[in-house]
Amino acid sequence: EVQLVESGGGLVQPGGSLRLSCAASGFIVINNYMSWVRQAPGKGLEWVSVIHSGDSTYYADSVKGRFTISRHTSKNAVYLQMNSLRPDDTAVYYCARVKNYFDDSGFETNDGFDIWGQGTMVTVSS
Amino acid sequence: QSVLTQPPSMSAAPGQKVTISCSGSSSNIGNNYVSWYQQLPGTAPKLLIYDNNKRPSGIPDRFSGSQSGTSATLGITGLQTGDEADYYCGTWDSSLSAVVFGGGTQLTVL
Numbered sequence: 078e079v080q081l082v083e084s085g086g087g088l089v090q091p092g093g094s095l096r097l098s099c100a101a102s103g104f105i106v107i108n109n110y111m112s113w114v115r116q117a118p119g120k121g122l123e124w125v126s127v128i129h130s131g132d133s134t135y136y137a138d139s140v141k142g143r144f145t146i147s148r149h150t151s152k153n154a155v156y157l158q159m160n161s162l163r164p165d166d167t168a169v170y171y172c173a174r175v176k177n178y179f180d181d182s183g184f185e186t187n188d189g190f191d192i193w194g195q196g197t198m199v200t201v202s203s
Numbered sequence: 204q205s206v207l208t209q210p211p212s213m214s215a216a217p218g219q220k221v222t223i224s225c226s227g228s229s230s231n232i233g234n235n236y237v238s239w240y241q242q243l244p245g246t247a248p249k250l251l252i253y254d255n256n257k258r259p260s261g262i263p264d265r266f267s268g269s270q271s272g273t274s275a276t277l278g279i280t281g282l283q284t285g286d287e288a289d290y291y292c293g294t295w296d297s298s299l300s301a302v303v304f305g306g307g308t309q310l311t312v313l
Contacts, residue, residue, distance in 0.1 A: 112302070114248075121205065122240070122248065122291050124302035135300050176253055180236075188295075189238035189253030196247055 079103030079192055081172045086197030089162055093201070097157040099172030099194055106148050110175035110187045111155045113146065115168035116196075123168070126157065127175065129187075140166075162201045169196040206231060207292055209305035214313055215282055223277040223308045225292030231303055235295040237275040239268055242289045242307075251290075252277060279310075287312050 085097040099111070113125040126136045126146040134146050145158040155172055173190035180186045208226040215221045225237065239252040250259050252268035255275065267278040275292055292305040 114302075121289075121307040122242075122293070122304045124293070124304060127302065137301055138299075171247055176250070176259075178254070180254060186236070186254070188236040189250050190240070190248070190293075191250045191253070191259060193247040193249070 081174065081192055081194035083170065083172050083194040083197040086170065086199045088200045088202065090203050091163060091201055093162050094158070094160045095162065095199060097159065097170055097172075097197060097199070099155040099157075101153050101155070101174070104174070106153050106155055107150050109177060111146075111148065112173050112175060112190060113155075113157050114171045114173055114190065116171070117165070117168040120168075125170070128155065159199070162199075164201050167199060167201050169198050171196045205306040206296060206299070206303035207294070207305035209290075209292060209308045211306065212309045212311065214311040217282050217284060217312055219282050220278065220280045221282060221310065223279075223290050223310070225275040225277070225305050227273050227275075227294065227303075229273060230298035231273075231294045231296040232270065232275055233273040234297060237268065237270050237292055237294045239277045240291045240293065242291065244288070248291065282312050284312050286310060
């Protein structure tokens, strides 16, 4: 079964650090684009970061310089290292796979988050 | 303030049709594929539409997507009470080098 399971969330003080993990099963992480998306309580979805199959990484401006996305080949997992945490980082953090397919022109394309984890809650508060 | 603009809420009766709009710009919807997500209360989002108008396997054809210029639309026909959820559009923004989402539309079926 294709699935993602996040872990590592919890309560942390402002300025602290936390590392989230996302364990994948049913597919190979390094062959896919993988992303983190968060959702603050009662708010909408906010994209956080993506790591491409070719190792390129991108970040939302709100986390750039503080968060780092990475992956582990043998563990088939993706991680999000979060440093200098702020209260506005409080959210449910979802790990998601980007769908890989061939578009109508025959080009290999990566678009849309087709597999999501259940989410892990991060609370930044003193 | 979201980069993509959606109506905050919509409502319709069971069996009716609803269209949810998503407005952007040339740096996002105008030049990149749009995807749509359904989020039922207390659950993770679910992919409904990708590549502007394609449905993943298992998504009923009551759900459809379209894109024109810098706007996209999600259509839902034959509304059911189980369709009550938040709906989000998303796409890549080439200027920001980031994925952007709409603020979400809360759909009520009454």
